[in-house]
Amino acid sequence: MLKTLLSSRLAVLLLLAVVIALVPVLAPSSFYLRVAALVWVFALAALGLTILMGYAGQVSLGHAGFLGIGAYAVAIGPARLGLDPLLSLVLGAVLCGLVAYVVGKPILRLKGYYLAIATLGFGLIVALVLTSEGAITGGPDGMQVPRMTVLGWRVSGIQTWYWITGGALLIGALLALNIQASPSGRAFRALHDSEIAAAGVGVDVASKKLAAFVISGVYAGVAGSLLALMNGFITPEAAGFMHSIELVAMVIIGGLGSVVGTVVGAAFLVVLPQALTMLHEYEQAVLGLLIMAFMILLPAGIVPSLRRLVLERVR
């Protein structure tokens, strides 16, 4: 009974919705609301990676590249091309999907280390373009993101953005859970376990991998757009190597393939630097140490390990 409850899609969504609704009640100041909104945004980006890594078993060390493309879409669209911000967000997501398709088609033929390096190179090239094309992107100093107005209503204030990001995360989680339960989701898991076996039972391995990559790119792109709109400012650092690593770390630390785990992992890695501001100098050292410690000591991730613990207790 507990086991079915823990793994049911509705329970996961309810749990997320309750947490999202409770944070504003418990948060003592708008600072905490801001941190929570950041958690939702990064969790959304990491959910895409959960589909790619957790379901389909393909690694990407360059997903911050999509985050950057999404973020700069809502900055460049309105500021340089006079497009509506909401339209820019949609176009950014479409662009991420297209880029993921074009990039993914050749490189997803690679496996393991090779795929890791190829995706890492992709992320690096996106960051390089964003840094170098100063006339369009504002260069390394970044650029201002125009405020979004929807039907004459100016979207601003951390309260508003908290609910927007929370809502986006819920939608993202719903889609991810549905994908997991769909025939495509089963195909993803089949090729995760063994590509050869998956191909043997009729799974179109190449196109399924590509589908997972495109979906995950769009997730990261939308998250990037929300991040840029919320902060009102964006720098090429958004697409940087460290962000790519943090996204992967969120997925693995929380628990590979688990939606709740992804949110927990995102919360962990977003809140940690805030908690370490006093030890700002040591932030990087602590982050590195934590990634190593989790990989070695708790390779299954926080949520699956907890779930196993709970189930063992009950039994």
Added chain:
Amino acid sequence: MAGLVPAIHVLFGDEVEHVDARHKAGHDDVRVCGAGCKVMAEFLQLVFSGLTVGAVYALVALGFTLVYNASDVINFAQGDFVMIGGMGTVFLMAAGVALPFAVLIAVVAAVLVGLLLHRLAIEPARGASPVALIMITIGASIFIKGVAQIVFDKQFHSLPAFSGTDPIAIGGATILPQSFWVIGGMLALVFGLWLFLERTLIGKAVLATAANRLAARLVGINVTVVLALAFGLSAAIGAVGGVLVTPITLTRYDVGTLFALKGFAAAMVGGMGNPIGAVVGGLLIGLMEAFGAGYLSSTYKDAVAFVAILVVLLVMPQGLFGRRSVERV
């Protein structure tokens, strides 16, 4: 030359100043010869720069290869050994230690870090998936950088060149004496490594472990010691490369990332696990980068390595010298 100078400047801050100085002093070889010769001089200049950085990439790639062969682990912290070698020497010399001793201590420090990495992070995670191992060594790399910015600082540092800074003119182009140190050092290390692997019993144990870990264990080789040795050796090779190249390219706590990525690209282009491939791949990546910076765009020179590996991986996934691999079901 005008378009070339900023390009090379990005590659080699120092060297360009010398070229500029020679321009001003009026003894410019480039001007005496015709247009074809000028093109040739430009070309040669890029070859020199490419071979110099390429030699360091080759050393990093060699480190990757050594560890990969012995343990099937790709050590993303490989580039940080380059940083430890360079930064360690800089700070020891600032503390008044003479260059040879500073180099020795810095290399020993890098070896210790390599051994600790193996003992504390790789050994406990034996049998983990490639993704987990990637994340562990990336975590280690982030950790090393985090500690380096506390122990050292966040500034760029340089070392004095080992044997003067007077550029040597060859065929209208110039080459810094330090470049000979880098390229010569790389060749010496490669030769030394070859001697060690082929001519000593311990070296043969490393080769045996690389060939088949289980069989090596069965004939009485202590595989754990061999793996530690591979990590220590790769750290030493990277650190020496860092010491040699620092007078030319400067160093900072975070230079390791790009060295690691390009060293990895070099190892992959050459064919993962093949030492000769690693050296050829390193020099190739260095040359492509120099030509990319000189003739195309200096802004995107860091992208050259990745475009190169993408092309190589897609055209011949096993690299230039690699063996074709077949997945067993």
